[in-house]
Amino acid sequence: MAEFPINRGIGKSVEFKGLKSQYLFIFVGGLLATFILFVIMYMVGINQWICIGFGVIAASVLVWQTFALNAKYGEYGLMKLQARGSHPKYIINRRSHRPFIRFRRPSNKQNRKEE
Numbered sequence: 001m002a003e004f005p006i007n008r009g010i011g012k013s014v015e016f017k018g019l020k021s022q023y024l025f026i027f028v029g030g031l032l033a034t035f036i037l038f039v040i041m042y043m044v045g046i047n048q049w050i051c052i053g054f055g056v057i058a059a060s061v062l063v064w065q066t067f068a069l070n071a072k073y074g075e076y077g078l079m080k081l082q083a084r085g086s087h088p089k090y091i092i093n094r095r096s097h098r099p100f101i102r103f104r105r106p107s108n109k110q111n112r113k114e115e
Contacts (some may be wrong), residue, residue, distance in 0.1 A: 022078055023070040030062040 019027055038055040042048065073081065 019066065019070055020075045023066055026069075027062070027066045030066065031059060034058045034062060 034055060037058070038051055041051045041054065069078065
């Protein structure tokens with residue numbers, strides 16, 4: 001029986017065969033969804049070889065795409081990409097802020113009128 005190291009230390013993210021954190025969940029969820037679709041297709045009565053072909057192709061694309069995303073974006077890259085989509089591109093501030101008006105010295109004309 002083979003042993004697979006899942007976690008390499010305290011405080012580090014979960015890693016399995018090079019997949020880190022959210023990619024591992026995407027990988028497992030995708031394989032589970034592929035298996036469920038395979039079973040549904042087989043139960044409906046679709047030809048056995050079509051079901052097997054679909055399962056093999058879908059699982060292969062899932063593995064390839066997950067490892068490609070992991071290599072491209074890294075451990076936290078997908079979360080940063082999703083966060084960037086929820087931030088506004090620019091902020092409009094229509095309220096006028098003039099913080100130094102309150103602290104402006106009176107002009108010479110106002111000082112002369114008071115004298």
